[in-house]
Amino acid sequence: MTTEIRLSTVDDLAEVLRLPVDAVGLGQEGCLTKAPDLDVLRRAADAVRDAGKQVVVVSPIAWPRTADTVVERAMAVLGDGPTTVTVNDLGTAIALSGSGCTLVAGLGLTRQRAHNGAVAATGPVAPVIDVALVDTLGIDQVEVDLDMQLAGIAAHRVRQVLDAVPVAFGRSCPTARHARTGPPDCRPLCDAPRTITAASRWKLVHGHREPLPTGTRALELTVWGNGVYQRTTGSPVTDYQIIDARWHPGAALAERVTALRAARP
Amino acid sequence: MKMLELQLAAGATEVYLALASGAPVSWDALPANRDGEPTQVASRATLTALVSAAHDAGVLVHFCADAPVVPPDMSDEYRRHVDLGVTAGADTVVVGSLAACAWLAGSVPALVAGDAVGVSSVSLARHLRDQYGVRRVVLPHTLALAEIALFCTEPQLEVETPVQTGAGLDCGRCRLADTAGIGLGCRAGYRDTDGVDLGAFLDGASDCALCDVPALVEIGVAALRLPGRESPNVRQNAKVTQMYRRALAGHAARVPITEVIAEIDRVELMWQMGWLPRLCDQQRCRFRDTPQLRAYV
Numbered sequence: 141m142t143t144e145i146r147l148s149t150v151d152d153l154a155e156v157l158r159l160p161v162d163a164v165g166l167g168q169e170g171c172l173t174k175a176p177d178l179d180v181l182r183r184a185a186d187a188v189r190d191a192g193k194q195v196v197v198v199s200p201i202a203w204p205r206t207a208d209t210v211v212e213r214a215m216a217v218l219g220d221g222p223t224t225v226t227v228n229d230l231g232t233a234i235a236l237s238g239s240g241c242t243l244v245a246g247l248g249l250t251r252q253r254a255h256n257g258a259v260a261a262t263g264p265v266a267p268v269i270d271v272a273l274v275d276t277l278g279i280d281q282v283e284v285d286l287d288m289q290l291a292g293i294a295a296h297r298v299r300q301v302l303d304a305v306p307v308a309f310g311r312s313c314p315t316a317r318h319a320r321t322g323p324p325d326c327r328p329l330c331d332a333p334r335t336i337t338a339a340s341r342w343k344l345v346h347g348h349r350e351p352l353p354t355g356t357r358a359l360e361l362t363v364w365g366n367g368v369y370q371r372t373t374g375s376p377v378t379d380y381q382i383i384d385a386r387w388h389p390g391a392a393l394a395e396r397v398t399a400l401r402a403a404r405p
Numbered sequence: 406m407k408m409l410e411l412q413l414a415a416g417a418t419e420v421y422l423a424l425a426s427g428a429p430v431s432w433d434a435l436p437a438n439r440d441g442e443p444t445q446v447a448s449r450a451t452l453t454a455l456v457s458a459a460h461d462a463g464v465l466v467h468f469c470a471d472a473p474v475v476p477p478d479m480s481d482e483y484r485r486h487v488d489l490g491v492t493a494g495a496d497t498v499v500v501g502s503l504a505a506c507a508w509l510a511g512s513v514p515a516l517v518a519g520d521a522v523g524v525s526s527v528s529l530a531r532h533l534r535d536q537y538g539v540r541r542v543v544l545p546h547t548l549a550l551a552e553i554a555l556f557c558t559e560p561q562l563e564v565e566t567p568v569q570t571g572a573g574l575d576c577g578r579c580r581l582a583d584t585a586g587i588g589l590g591c592r593a594g595y596r597d598t599d600g601v602d603l604g605a606f607l608d609g610a611s612d613c614a615l616c617d618v619p620a621l622v623e624i625g626v627a628a629l630r631l632p633g634r635e636s637p638n639v640r641q642n643a644k645v646t647q648m649y650r651r652a653l654a655g656h657a658a659r660v661p662i663t664e665v666i667a668e669i670d671r672v673e674l675m676w677q678m679g680w681l682p683r684l685c686d687q688q689r690c691r692f693r694d695t696p697q698l699r700a701y702v
Contacts, residue, residue: 170702171702172702173702200702201525201575201578202525202526203525203526203547203548203552203701203702204525204526204527204548204552204555204556205549205551205552206702207525207526207527207528229523229525229526229529230503230522230523230524230525230529231525231526231528231529231532232526234528234529234532235528248578251578251580252473252474253473253474253580254430254431254472254473254474254475254476255430255431255433255434255435255436255437255472255473255582255583256429256430256431256436256437256583257425257426257427257428257429257430257431257432257436257437258429258437259425259437259438259443260438261436261437261438263583263584263585264436264580264582264583264584265429265430267580268474268476268477269477270473270474270475270502270504271477272474272475272477272480272502272504273474273502273503273504275504276503276504276507277503291476291477292476292477292478293477306578306580307579307580307581307590308574308575308578308579308580308581308590308591308607309574309575309578310573310574310575310607310609310700310702311545311546311547311573311574311575311609311701311702312547312573312574312609312611312697312698312700312701313609313700313701313702314573314606314607314609314700316699316700316702317573317609317696317697317699317700318603318606320696321699321700322699322700322701323700323701323702326700334597335597335598336595336596336597336603336606336607337595337596337597337598338584338587338590338593338594338595339593339594339595339596339602340593340594341586341587341588341589341593341594342588342589342592342593342594342605342608343440343588344439344440344442344588344589344635344636344637344638345440345441345442345637345638347683349592349593349594349605352586352587353586355586356585356586356587357585357586359584359587359590359593361595363606363607366702368574368581368607
C-alpha cells in the first residue's frame with residue numbers, strides 16, 4: 141500500500157515530510173505558472189529523496205508556449221535522482237518516453253468521457269479510462285479518480301486520486317480572468333478555492349441563459365486556479381492512493397493520512 | 406441536406422459529417438443530440454447522398470470519427486463505423502485519439518487529427534505526421550495567433566483552426582458538456598456560496614476571429630472551421646460562413662479587413678444585432694488582447 145501526498149506548492153513540504161507517507165507529488169495538472177520554479181522544484185525533490193520518500197513530479201498540461209519548459213523541468217529533476225513523472229498531455233508523454241524516468245499517465249490524459257450515442261439521451265455516459273491511449277504510449281501506470289470505471293485496466297498499475305475529480309481545466313483561467321489579470325501575476329490567487337453552483341443554463345438554440353429546469357440536480361464545483369473539480373466520497377480500491385493536500389488544510393492533512401492508514405486491510 | 410445546401414451557398418469548401426451508429430457511445434466528438442437537436446446523419450443512405458452532393462459541388466468531405474476515447478473492447482465496432490464513412494466516399498477521416506491514429510494509419514484515405522486529440526504542442530503535431538501520416542491537425546480552440554503560427558511552419562502538415570466556436574476551458578478535457586438539465590456547463594451561469602451572481606464564471610470563450618482572417622491566411626492556416634454540427638442554428642451558421650467567406654475573398658482581393666467589415670455592417674442585420682453587442686462589445690475576440698487571452702495559462 142502506497143500513500144502519496146500531492147502538493148501544488150512546496151510551502152508545507154517540511155510538515156509533509158514528517159508524515160507517514162511513501163511519496164510526495166510536486167505540482168498539479170492544470171497550470172505551469174502555479175508549479176514550483178525549477179530551482180525550487182529541484183531542492184524540494186532532493187528533500188523528498190533525503191527523507192526516504194519517492195519523488196513524483198506532476199507535469200502540467202502543456203501548451204505551445206509552455207511545452208518546452210514543462211519537459212525541461214521534468215528532465216532536470218529526473219537528472220538529479222530517481223523520479224516518477226505524472227504526465228498530463230500527449231506531447232510531454234512522448235517527449236519523456238525513453239528518458240529513464242517512471243512515467244505515469246495522469247488525470248489530464250486518462251480521464252476521458254465518451255459522448256452519448258443515443259438520440260434520446262439526456263446526459264453523458266460514464267467516464268472511462270483510455271486504455272488504448274496508455275497502451276499506445278507504452279505507459280503501464282495510470283492515475284484515475286474515484287469515479288472512474290476500471291474496466292480493461294487490470295494489466296496496468298492504477299493509482300487513485302482521492303477526494304475530488306477534475307471536470308475541466310481552463311486555458312483561459314477563470315480565477316485569473318475574474319481578477320482581470322493573468323500569468324505570472326495571478327500566481328497567489330489560486331491558493332484559495334472558490335465554490336460555485338450552477339444557477340442558469342445556456343441554450344445553443346437561442347444563445348441566452350435561462351433558469352434551470354425544476355428538479356435539475358445541483359451542480360456544485362470547486363475552482364482552484366484554472367482547475368475545476370467536483371468532490372467525491374467514494375472509497376479507494378487500489379493500493380496506491382493519492383491525497384491532494386489542497387483539500388485538507390492545516391492539521392486536517394495529518395488526520396486524513398491517519399484515517400487512510402487506519403482503513404487499510 | 407438543408408444545412409449542406411445553405412453552407413455551399415454561403416461559400417463553404419469543406420464539410421464535416423458524422424453518422425449515427427446506434428451504439429451506446431457516439432463515435433465522434435459530439436453526442437448524438439445536443440440541446441435536443443441531432444448532430445449526426447441518421448442513415449448510411451443519407452450520408453452517401455450528402456457526400457455525393459458535396460463532391461458534385463467540388464467540396465471536400467471529412468468524416469468525423471473523432472471520439473475522444475474508444476471504450477475498451479469496442480475498437481472493432483469503432484473501426485467498422487469508420488469503414489462506413491470511407492465506403493460512403495469521405496475524403497478524410499477525422500480522429501479524436503492517439504489510439505485511433507495508430508489503428509487507422511495507412512488504411513483510410515487521409516487522417517486528420519481532430520481537436521479532441523489535443524494537439525497542444527508542435528512536437529506532438531510532428532509525431533502525428535511522422536508516426537501515423539496525419540495530414541492535418543485541428544488545433545484546440547484556445548491557442549493564440551503566435552502559437553498557431555508555430556504549427557504552420559511545419560512542412561507537409563495542414564493546420565486547421567476553429568473559429569466562431571469555443572470556450573476558455575480546454576475543450577478536450579472538459580467533462581461539463583451535456584450535464585443533465587444544464588447542457589454546456591462551461592457556459593452556465595454560476596453563483597458563489599454567498600449567492601453572488603458570478604455570471605458565466607467559467608466561460609472564457611473568445612469566439613470571433615473575423616478581424617484576424619487576413620493574419621490567419623498570412624501565417625499559413627489551411628482551413629477555418631466554422632460552426633455546423635455543433636449548433637442547431639442552421640441558417641445562422643450559414644450566415645457566419647458567408648461572413649468569413651467575405652473576409653477571405655476581401656483579403657484575396659487586397660481589400661483591407663476594416664473595409665470588408667464596414668460593408669458587412671452596412672448590409673447585414675445579423676452583424677448589427679448579433680456581432681456588435683455579443684462579440685465586439687464583449688471583447689469576445691479570438692486573437693486580440695482581451696481579458697480572456699491575458700488569462701491564458
